[in-house]
Amino acid sequence: MKLEDLKESYDELQxxxxxxxxxxxxxGGCTNNPNICFVFMNPTGKNPSSSKTWKGIKSPWIxxxxxxxLFYALxxxxxxxYKEIKRRKGSEWTEEFASFVYKDVKKHKYFITNLGKCTQxxxxxxxxxxxxxxxxxxxxxxxxxxxxxxxxxxxxxxSIVLERNISVSLCRKKxxxxxxxDKEYKFYSVFxxxxxxxxxxxxxxxxxxxxxxxxxN
Numbered sequence: 001m002k003l004e005d006l007k008e009s010y011d012e013l014q015x016x017x018x019x020x021x022x023x024x025x026x027x028g029g030c031t032n033n034p035n036i037c038f039v040f041m042n043p044t045g046k047n048p049s050s051s052k053t054w055k056g057i058k059s060p061w062i063x064x065x066x067x068x069x070l071f072y073a074l075x076x077x078x079x080x081x082y083k084e085i086k087r088r089k090g091s092e093w094t095e096e097f098a099s100f101v102y103k104d105v106k107k108h109k110y111f112i113t114n115l116g117k118c119t120q121x122x123x124x125x126x127x128x129x130x131x132x133x134x135x136x137x138x139x140x141x142x143x144x145x146x147x148x149x150x151x152x153x154x155x156x157x158x159s160i161v162l163e164r165n166i167s168v169s170l171c172r173k174k175x176x177x178x179x180x181x182d183k184e185y186k187f188y189s190v191f192x193x194x195x196x197x198x199x200x201x202x203x204x205x206x207x208x209x210x211x212x213x214x215x216x217n
Contacts, residue, residue: 028059056095
């Protein structure tokens with residue numbers, strides 16, 4: 001199975017749980033044994049690649065600024081690209097620039113995805129029941145991509161993926177193991193670093209640096 005094979009299922013779920021005028025946002029970056037898989041919540045219409053007229057890659061965080069602060073602080077983004085991201089308005093992201101950014105993500109050997117691929121018009125909260133509809137598809141993504149370590153952002157995503165009640169503040173730098181198709185993967189839960197969780201971005205950076213030092217060196 002390939003990542004491309006999952007898109008039909010994501011698009012069907014978009015019609016059920018997302019804004020029908022918008023497209024699903026899939027994933028992006030290194031898809032062959034990346035060092036890290038970063039799992040966020042779900043996309044919003046602020047991402048211009050959710051438009052049905054967008055013909056380029058449909059990957060998380062296109063057209064946004066704040067999350068790239070985290071990747072830059074982790075030395076996972078070239079300075080010139082980071083400066084250009086900070087300079088551009090969301091509407092100024094072109095299909096070519098989005099591809100350029102994600103080529104840099106691929107070069108730095110990480111993979112970005114969301115648990116939920118259902119694009120909403122805004123950052124409204126989604127119930128656990130919706131995210132659970134995507135869990136098996138995320139596990140298939142992980143199986144296909146085969147990362148060394150998976151970083152889960154926030155209590156809700158962590159709890160659903162790990163299938164236990166998770167409070168990030170109580171399990172910082174704690175390793176969780178989960179078996180997917182006969183292979184054991186390492187998971188870590190960190191604070192959500194954008195939106196309402198923006199004030200926690202320093203803790204997110206600290207914990208991910210620790211994870212990278214422990215797991216990748």
